[in-house]
Amino acid sequence: MKTAMNGWMMGCIACMACSSTVGTWAQTTLEVEVLAEDMTVPWDLVWGPDNHVWCMEKTGRITRTNPDTKVLEEVHALSGVYQSWDNSGAHAMALHPDFPRTPFIYVHYAYGEWRSRLSRLRYSIPQRRVVDEEVLIPDFRGNSSHNGSRLMEGPDGHLYMAMGDAYSKMNAQNLESLSGKILRMDWDGNAIPDNPYGNLIYSWGHRNPQGLVFSDAGQLYASEHGPATDDEVNLIQKGANYGWPLIEGPCDSPMEEALCDSLDARDPLASWSPTQAPCGMDYFDHPSIPEWENSLLLTFLKKQHLRILHLDETGTEVTHEDSILYNEYGRLRDVLVAPNGRVFVSTSNQEINGWNYLAAEEDDRILELVNPDFFYDALEPVNDLNEVFLTQLLETPQAEGKVFPQPAREGVSMFLSETVEQVDVYVYDMSGRMVVGAEPHALHGPGLLYVRLGALQTGLYVLEVRAENGERWTSTVLVKRD
Incomplete structure (x- = not known):
């Protein structure tokens, strides 16, 4: 060669x-x-x-x-x-x-x-x-x-x-x-x-x-x-x-x-x-x-x-x-x-x-x-990885009420209507007992909610989200602890 x-x-x-x-x-x-x-x-x-x-x-x-x-x-x-x-x-x-x-x-x-x-x-x-x-x-x-x-x-x-x-x-x-x-x-x-x-x-x-x-x-x-x-x-x-x-x-x-x-x-x-x-x-x-x-x-x-x-x-x-x-x-x-x-x-x-x-x-x-003589295209560094995460989610075709990831560990995200700014969040276990209740949540981005579930044990739960304008979303959530 x-x-x-x-x-x-x-x-x-x-x-x-x-x-x-x-x-x-x-x-x-x-x-x-x-x-x-x-x-x-x-x-x-x-x-x-x-x-x-x-x-x-x-x-x-x-x-x-x-x-x-x-x-x-x-x-x-x-x-x-x-x-x-x-x-x-x-x-x-x-x-x-x-x-x-x-x-x-x-x-x-x-x-x-x-x-x-x-x-x-x-x-x-x-x-x-x-x-x-x-x-x-x-x-x-x-x-x-x-x-x-x-x-x-x-x-x-x-x-x-x-x-x-x-x-x-x-x-x-x-x-x-x-x-x-x-x-x-x-x-x-x-x-x-x-x-x-x-x-x-x-x-x-x-x-x-x-x-x-x-x-x-x-x-x-x-x-x-x-x-x-x-x-x-x-x-x-x-x-x-x-x-x-x-x-x-x-x-x-x-x-x-x-x-x-x-x-x-x-x-x-x-x-x-x-x-x-x-x-x-x-x-x-x-x-x-x-x-x-x-x-x-x-x-x-x-x-x-x-x-x-x-x-x-x-x-x-x-x-x-x-x-x-x-x-x-x-x-x-x-x-x-x-x-x-x-x-x-x-x-x-x-x-x-x-x-x-x-x-x-x-x-x-x-x-x-x-190369000091070359104008490099701007690739703006994002210091907070959460910003990258939100950008990826918001670029994804959205389906209202979709919950991810499943199974969840620390928390879950849910797509909502982009007109919603704040919601109340409720979580129920399979016996109907409320384990998270009436907690107001601001959205992380337009139409995107994140809910922390770190205190919950492994099991199946129901997530309910209520907006001030009367809109409501529900979904089952599987929580898994390693």
Whole structure:
């Protein structure tokens, strides 16, 4: 695979200040600004529906940062995260596509020396905190490293997950094991019926993939650590075998060519020797940096840079590569492209596996790469997730009297007439006894009522809502306590 520097790349200028130039191209000069600091290995960056940068650190700490004001809020701290001397810890995070209306945060983390799990956290809008953890897949094989991983929503609406081989390399070729695979599931952790092998497996033969992204055209790419040679970026295809551990990198030796034929193994889109430790990855196609349009942005740990892999029109070949941030901020763990073309990169210098000598006083950090000459579309950050929740609900076709969610835990919402401003709320148990009575409630938004039910026990209830103008709504409500 071709790996040449483009002629219009002018080089990188040292950058340690809050905002300074890091790269100049034919049309673009980039500067770096610090978004957040004093973090511990910010492993996974996710863009939220609140237009905040969400982050999960290796410790299990989850934060959201306003990209304009740079105010950071801690959302949750996972308990029981196992951090080895090497790389195990909290590894991947995704928000439900309908978050926060569907209030789930998905996380993958090690909980012991040899095990990891996929869980979903329930975020309570009224309480503004995580109130519950449900384990979806309890017992992935784990190790001190090689746990992967990444979580990514696919264009088909399903959840994709990259898993390492957990130092049991032959499991990557074992279709009974989930190690060394790309997985595809629904948002409850169940296999999709048309998966190629009748289980969660979507592709196999992977060593330690730590980057996963879809292009705008719907193509899936994964970055993968090699052993001593042949780091890889692969174009992932349904049911395909990517060769590990029988094949490393492209099929470029007589023995590997024979194996590739017998395994029907796929060659990588790009590979590098000796290894440079590729990690998080995102797809870029935005006029904010025109020279990067239709490219993969890939962070590197060992070689400490951000690499731009320029794709051809089909997305099946890398035409050339460029790199910036070489040795400027240490190890780079992840990269995130916002919908308006803003680019964020996280460092990974507070490692406990011998690399923490790189750590600066401010590490670890989330950085932003900025084109000062580009006018970025405004994506106004919403500091209160309740505002996002209300916006999602009010954009939904409404049916008066509809109550959700069912079952309820902390409370329920009901759609009412938009002309109503205040109502009285009554709740009855199944014996007819009033358990909540004559409580006046102001609406949360036009036609939207929220009722707290935190004091009620598990059971079936009747909710009655009365408006001053004589309108009345009733509905059964199922309350469930875990």
